[in-house]
Amino acid sequence: MTTQELVAQIHKKKSFLCIGLDVDLNKIPKHILEKEDPIFEFNKAIIDATHHLAVAYKPNIAFYEAYGIKGWESLEKTITYLNENYPEVFTIADAKRGDIGNTSTMYAKAFFEDLEFDSITIAPYMGKDSVEPFLAFENKHTILLALTSNQGAFDFQTKDVEGKELYKQVLEVSKSYENSENLMYVVGATKAEYLSDIRKIIPESFLLVPGVGAQGGNLQEVCKHGLNNQVGLLVNSSRGIIYASDGMDYDKAAANKASELQKQMQEILNTAK
Amino acid sequence: MTTQELVAQIHKKKSFLCIGLDVDLNKIPKHILEKEDPIFEFNKAIIDATHHLAVAYKPNIAFYEAYGIKGWESLEKTITYLNENYPEVFTIADAKRGDIGNTSTMYAKAFFEDLEFDSITIAPYMGKDSVEPFLAFENKHTILLALTSNQGAFDFQTKDVEGKELYKQVLEVSKSYENSENLMYVVGATKAEYLSDIRKIIPESFLLVPGVGAQGGNLQEVCKHGLNNQVGLLVNSSRGIIYASDGMDYDKAAANKASELQKQMQEILNTAK
Known part of the structure; x- marks a missing residue:
């Protein structure tokens, strides 16, 4: 997906909400555990109920790996479901990978080509040659x-x-990497006051902002310092949305929570115009 | 596995060799590709041919994830094969993970409990609460x-x-983390001259040293600066061993390469006494 397509989706849905699909079998409603693939069933219901309110979904890969092959199957089914039914949605593999060149290329192929995610989170510690293999993929972030x-x-x-x-x-430093136009950055909502300084360095880049809700981050503060002229923010909420209820109505409860955030975002976008 | 057991194995085998199982289907001998699970067949043959020369095996997780569910199956079979047939061997999940607390706990469970690896590689960028969830596991590294x-x-x-x-x-900083006695560190063989300084900070810790062989690191230099009184080194070679031959004799060729390194290590251990 191109950045322009992401921005168009944000304006259409009046939302820059990303929903984190961090599915823990101990936390999802008990009645789903009887299904053949509870993680996928849960994700599917959450996605169906919220896709008009969110512009991005972010499965946290740890939560799938923790269930071994079954978890990997649930991940594949989830990303395939998203790509087939809601191709306009931006997908993020929250994997926090990073390794030397040939290994990073393997990770990039796994997430960009095989699973067809639009983006992946990466740790910077190993530097340029651990990041550039990911940047080489066109229209991937x-x-x-x-x-x-x-x-x-x-x-x-x-x-x-x-x-x-x-x-x-x-x-x-990362601005100097080859194909750096494919970079976005993670900046936690709990550190909103840092966003003004960050915007001085990377005025144009999209920021993925986790930590609103369960972790205590404040949406208004994040937007005050982080919005740019093409919005430039994806604000993530995971637990606050997907575990809004552990009853039969969990998907509706998730939609209600997502709707609350979307309404706040709509207001912010209207004011920012 | 305890550190004492690892040290005992090193003295018994007169080796501190770690073999990296970074299996790329484009590089393994063509005749194995016909097997049902070529990656596992390849690993099994390499392990059977080298287990008396190496004290540790390190599957690089990227190379398995790149093949999706099939790759994950190959990984599970490989670690199970190692644990069942060569329980004395130290196993390393080269995953370079690292995430916020509850997510790190999921990764730790996946690799320490479900797959029963002895250890995992971790990126430090996210700090204390991303590392400590791994350190909480007893006799895991x-x-x-x-x-x-x-x-x-x-x-x-x-x-x-x-x-x-x-x-x-x-x-x-990591020395102050809770259960820091379960820490080891990655230090590349290509930077052997840094090892003296490193040993001043962490005299007792084990170091995993990649980069000998294909990446140009020098074993003698690494040992000169890195050995401590309980050896304290695991020197990894991946491509230099596992791709020594792409013919029918690939396992024997790998054993020959491993044996060359083991002999050098034996000499170093004898001299160091």
């Missing part, structure tokens, strides 16, 4: 971890590196 | 990326962070 939403972000990411915090070095 | 063997390592890892290179900060 590499979402580099910059400033994450967790407490551990302060261990290294905010440390001063030659006069500038490490996450700013990541933003600066 | 978390191998943190410190200084990697690729060129991109110079993008961030060697940058000065508050008076010290980032990789040294990673070593220092």
Whole structure:
């Protein structure tokens, strides 16, 4: 998917909501556990109920790998369902991969070609030759971890590196990578006050912003500092939406929660015009 | 596996060789492609031919994920084969994972409990709460990326962070993590000259050293600076061993290459006594 198509979808749906499909069998409604593939059934219902409110879906790959081959099957069915039924939706493999060149190429093929995700999250620690293999794929997007939403972000990411915090070095240095126009960045909603500085370095790039809701991030603050002239934000909520209810009505409850966020986003988009 | 068991195995086999099982269907002998599960057949033959020369095996997870469900099946069969037939061997899931707490716990369960790997490689960028969930598993080992063997390592890892290179900060800071005795570290063989400094910070820890062979690292240099009083090194070779021949004799050729390295290691261990 091109960035232009993503932006068009955002304006059409008046939403920049990304829904995280972090499916934990201990947390989904009990009645689904009887189904042959509970994870896929759960995802399918959530997607069907929310696709008009969200522009992106982000399966967290850990939650699938944790169930081995069965989990991998659920992931394949989920991404195939999305691509076949809602091809306008932007898909993110939240994998946080990153390895030396030939290995990164293997990961890129797995997620971009075989599973046909539009994008993947990548850790920057190993540098240029671990990131560029992902950037080589046309109309695919590499979402580099910059400033994450967790407490551990302060261990290294905010440390001063030659006069500038490490996450700013990541933003600066990655701009010089080949095909850097295919880069997006992860910036946690819990660190919204950093977004003004971040926008000075990467005014045009899309940001994937996790941490709104369960992790305590604030949507208005994120938008105040993070919006750009093509919106430039994908704000993710996972647990706050998909586990809104553990009853028979879980899909409707998820849609209600998604709708609340979408309405706030619509208002923000209208005001920003 | 405990560290003591690993050290005992090293002394018994007079080897600290780790063999990387990075199986690419384009590189393995053509006659194996006819088998039902070529990746597993290839691994099984390599393992059977080399298990007396190596103390550890390291499947690179990307190479399995690249083949989707089939690849995941090959991985499961490989680790089960290792655990059932060669339980003395140390197994490493070269996954380079790292995510926020609850997600890291999912990855840890997947690799430590379901697949029963002894260890996993982890990226440090997200800090403490992304690493500690792995460290909580008893007699399991978390191998943190410190200084990697690729060129991109110079993008961030060697940058000065508050008076010290980032990789040294990673070593220092991670020592304060809970259950840090379960930490090992990745240090590329291509940067052997850095090992003396590294040993000053983490004299006791085991180091996983990739990059000997195909990537140009030198075994003698690595040992000169990296050996400690319980050996403390696992030196990995992947392509140099497993692709030694693409003929019918590939397993024997791999054993020959592994034997060459084991003999050098035996000499080094004898001299170091």
